[in-house]
Amino acid sequence: MSLDAATIRRIARLARLGVGEAEIERLQTELGHIIGWVEQLGELDLDGVEPIAGVGHAALRLRADEVTDGDRVEAVLSNAPGRAGPFYAVPKVVE
Amino acid sequence: MSDMVELTGQSLAAALDGLEKGRFSSVELTRAHLDAVEALNPTLNAYITVTAEQALTQAAEADAVRARGEAGLLCGAPVAIKDLFCTEGVRTTAASRILSNFVPPYESTVTAQMKRDGAVSLGKTNLDEFAMGSSNMTSAFGAVQNPWRRRGDDSPLVPGGSSGGSASAVAARIALAATGTDTGGSIRQPASFCGIAGIKPTYGRCSRWGTVAFASSLDQAGPLARTVEDCAILLRSMAGFDPKDSTSVDVAVPDFRAAVGRSVKGMRIGIPAEYRAPGMPEEIERWWQQGIAWLRDAGCEIVDVSLPHTRYGLATYYIVAPAECSSNLARYDGVRFGERVEADSLDALYERSRAAGFGDEVKRRILIGTYVLSSGYYDAYYLKAQKVRSLILRDFTEAFGRVDALLTPTAPSAAFGLGEKMSDPVTMYLNDIFTVPASMAGVPGMSVPVGLDSAGLPLGLQLIGRPFDEETLFALGSALEKAAGFDHLPALRAGAVA
Numbered sequence: 001m002s003l004d005a006a007t008i009r010r011i012a013r014l015a016r017l018g019v020g021e022a023e024i025e026r027l028q029t030e031l032g033h034i035i036g037w038v039e040q041l042g043e044l045d046l047d048g049v050e051p052i053a054g055v056g057h058a059a060l061r062l063r064a065d066e067v068t069d070g071d072r073v074e075a076v077l078s079n080a081p082g083r084a085g086p087f088y089a090v091p092k093v094v095e
Numbered sequence: 096m097s098d099m100v101e102l103t104g105q106s107l108a109a110a111l112d113g114l115e116k117g118r119f120s121s122v123e124l125t126r127a128h129l130d131a132v133e134a135l136n137p138t139l140n141a142y143i144t145v146t147a148e149q150a151l152t153q154a155a156e157a158d159a160v161r162a163r164g165e166a167g168l169l170c171g172a173p174v175a176i177k178d179l180f181c182t183e184g185v186r187t188t189a190a191s192r193i194l195s196n197f198v199p200p201y202e203s204t205v206t207a208q209m210k211r212d213g214a215v216s217l218g219k220t221n222l223d224e225f226a227m228g229s230s231n232m233t234s235a236f237g238a239v240q241n242p243w244r245r246r247g248d249d250s251p252l253v254p255g256g257s258s259g260g261s262a263s264a265v266a267a268r269i270a271l272a273a274t275g276t277d278t279g280g281s282i283r284q285p286a287s288f289c290g291i292a293g294i295k296p297t298y299g300r301c302s303r304w305g306t307v308a309f310a311s312s313l314d315q316a317g318p319l320a321r322t323v324e325d326c327a328i329l330l331r332s333m334a335g336f337d338p339k340d341s342t343s344v345d346v347a348v349p350d351f352r353a354a355v356g357r358s359v360k361g362m363r364i365g366i367p368a369e370y371r372a373p374g375m376p377e378e379i380e381r382w383w384q385q386g387i388a389w390l391r392d393a394g395c396e397i398v399d400v401s402l403p404h405t406r407y408g409l410a411t412y413y414i415v416a417p418a419e420c421s422s423n424l425a426r427y428d429g430v431r432f433g434e435r436v437e438a439d440s441l442d443a444l445y446e447r448s449r450a451a452g453f454g455d456e457v458k459r460r461i462l463i464g465t466y467v468l469s470s471g472y473y474d475a476y477y478l479k480a481q482k483v484r485s486l487i488l489r490d491f492t493e494a495f496g497r498v499d500a501l502l503t504p505t506a507p508s509a510a511f512g513l514g515e516k517m518s519d520p521v522t523m524y525l526n527d528i529f530t531v532p533a534s535m536a537g538v539p540g541m542s543v544p545v546g547l548d549s550a551g552l553p554l555g556l557q558l559i560g561r562p563f564d565e566e567t568l569f570a571l572g573s574a575l576e577k578a579a580g581f582d583h584l585p586a587l588r589a590g591a592v593a
Contacts, residue, residue, distance in 0.1 A: 008462070015421060015465040016428070016442065017458060018450030027462065030520060034463055037521050038410040041479050044486070051481030054312035055488060055537030057299040057562060058344045075200035079432035088430050093441050 001036030002028045100590035102127035103268040107172055107325035110271055114161060114171045121161070121171030125154035125215050128173045131269045131589035132217060135242075138587065141254075141264040143178050143236045144186055145218035153215040160213060168332050170213030175270035177261050178219035179226055180206045180316075181305040185216075189307045190224045190234035193433045193452025203305025204337045205274060205316050212332045217270055221260030224454045225424065226281055226309045229526035231259025232517060233456040241289055241510045242267035242585035246551035252510040255285030255526075261319050262289040268589035272320035272329050276306060278313045279412050280506075280530025283542040283557060286319055287505035290544045290553030290583065292326050292572065293319040297562045298537035299344035301330075302337030310419035311342070313412075313534050323543060323572040327351035330565070346563055354566035355573045360394030362571065365498035369405035372507040372528050378548045379504045386502055386545055386556045389578035390571065398498050402490040407483050408532040413524060414467050414480035415535070420457075421464025427452060459520060484535050491536040491559075500567050501559040503529050505542040509552035533559045541568045545579040553583065 008027050012019040019027065073086050082089040102124050105113070113119055129147050136142050150173060157171035181187050181199035188194045202210070209216075223233040230253040231239040241254040242263055254263040258275030262285035265273050275282040277295035286293030294317045301316040308314060318329035331352065336345040366387060371380070391397050429435035429448025436447035453461070467476035494501065507528055516522045533540040539562070542555040556575060560568045584591075 003466075007466075011462050011465045011469060014469060015461050016425075016445040016449060017453070017461055018446035019458075020450075027459075030459060031462055031466070034413065034459070034520060035466070035476075038414050038476065038480075040410050041407060041414075041483055044404075044407065044483060046479060046482040046486075049482040049485050051478055052485045052488065053481060054342070055298050055562075057297065057537060058342050060341060061338070063338070072200070078200050079197055081429060081433065081435035090430055090441050091437075091439060091444055 002032035003035065004028065099127045099130060103131050103589035106322045107271045107320055107328055108322065110172055111328070115166065121154040121157040121215060122151060124171065125150050125173045125217070128217055128269060135267055135269050135587060135589065139240045139242060139263050139267055140237050141220055141239055141260040141267065141269065142175065142218045143188055143190065143221050143260070146185055146216060149185070150215050150217050157213050157215060167212035168328065169209060171215060172271050173215040173217050174209070174329070175217050175220045175261055175264045175273035176206055177222055177258055177274050177276060179222060179276055179307045180274060181307070182206055182216070182219065185219065187219065187307070188236065189226070190222045190236055191452065191454070191457070192235045193427045193448070195235065195434065197432055201305060204302035204339065205306065205333045208335060209332050214332070220264055220273060223257035223259065224457050225307065225420070226257040226276055226278055227420070227456050227460055228256040229280070229284055229523055230516065231256040232514065233454055235454055238513055239263050240513070242587035243290060243510060243552055244586040251513045253288065253513055255288035255510065257281040258285050258319060262286055262291060262293070265289070265291050265319050265321060266585050267587055272318055272325050274316060274333065275319045276314055276316050277534065278310050278416060279534045280527040282317045282319060283530045283540055284506045284526055286542040287544070287553070287555030288510040290581065290585065291319055291321050292323050292541065292543050292576070293317065294326050294330060294541040294565065294568065295534070295539060296330060296334060296565050297539045299342055300334050300563070300565070302335070302340040302343045304337055304339040308423040310416040311423060312419060313416060323569060323576050324352060324355045326541070327355050327569050349566055351565060351569050354569040357570040358394070359390065359570050359574045362395045362500065362567070363398050363498040364390050364395045365398050365400035365494050365501045367400050367402045367405065367494070367501055367503060369402055370503040370529055372525070375507045376548065379507065379554060382546050382554050383504050383556060386575060389575060390502065393574045393578065400494045400498060400501070402494055402532065404483065404486045404490050405532050408487055408535055409524060409528055411480045411483045411487065411535060412527070412531045413463070414476050415484065417460040417464035418468050418477050419464070421461045421468065424457070424461055456520070487532055488536045491538055495561045499561070500571055503557045503559065505529060505555040505557040509548045509550065509554055529557060538562055539565045539568055541572050543572045543575045544581045545575060546581065547583055
């Protein structure tokens, strides 16, 4: 199985992952092979089976609605590749 | 030199005992390990970052604490930390270019607890990038070597993955023990490849807070060590409820060490018929049968069981794990932390930063995950995998109605050569065929070294237990360990002539 080039470009765009034209053909084969392999799940009759997102040993907890952390601007920004004052800096988004 | 061998060659339990009895100080013990790291790490590449100065400071503090009679569980013991646990002020890379300069301003819960208990950190160990791999070949910081060699053959072998640096370091005696994480086998498979013990505890046993996330419904931290008892000591420190992780389970942490050596008489051990892989070496089957015989001799009752959906575990995993990965790794966008490649627009900045920062395997998993979650494909892949996961969990629940634990091989092969199995991703994925099902079900699994194959490489057996019943695994693991008497040493190790 091979995924078509348009599909590779579409999912790369959705993932915001730059993929060069030279890589497309290799990814069509590699990803196609993986997808073809996982399609073995089609052999199973899954009618009436409940899906699970996890094993759910923990019951979701509630806590008091209060501030427990904050006022750590320098720590939060300490790894920012670009900053302007107490803000992250990014290329201009709004004209 | 013999002093150094004595210091680095002992178990964590023996080292803690020696510290308590004043036979040596933590500074001496730590320095012996740092010397061994310096000698061996250039070859093994097990550590990405060595924190020698900090380790000696921590060791001196530990000696002072012990002198005051306030020694914690791990006081003064030099250990290694997988470079997936955030460590305050110490670079944490996840073996990825995108985090190559990331210095966390906070400490993960697991490592904070180890610090609380007095552990000395020698440094951060190598891994597959973002813990995605079974060979440690996908690290942006280079491959790790397994300290073992095939008999009469000096070609380097992989340590397994993703906790390959931790496993290699512990096997080579350049750490007393190490932390790992396991999403689909990343503690158990490298433990088996390197001839050491390792346990992935029950999902929810160790906090995930501050551990770089790969697949959040599967990721679980655990110890790698040279003995089952050492794993028990380290797990006790790592485990425990944490309000900062919504999937952390609020149950008491037992004294796992007390379960080591406990009688296994009368325990019912399930042997699942499905744990046989195509092309699996006959030797693995033979060691499995040997393990069954040992447990029978120890008084266990051996029961044939079936986990019929085992064969679908891997395919299910390679939908669920990439889906969660694609979501978790969305945060690496070149804006808040990590490497950035400048661009004119925000989208181009994201795309170029991520293209430059991630390696091939991580990109494949992000793309597969995005595909199976995308509109029009969600039901056919992700929803279907969630249903199969339900069936896999049910297999285990039903089996544990009849038996106390399961015994299987850990991996379908011994360690393979550096660079092998790289031509096709699916071939690499097959390494995790026996470890993934327990991950999907969230149940604990332990690998124990039992013997060597004909090439002289270690092989492990896996014990799988009921949720939150790691104690049964420690009892059975120590029974296997005692029967096997595994005392073989890797070619490369502290104090051995290289």
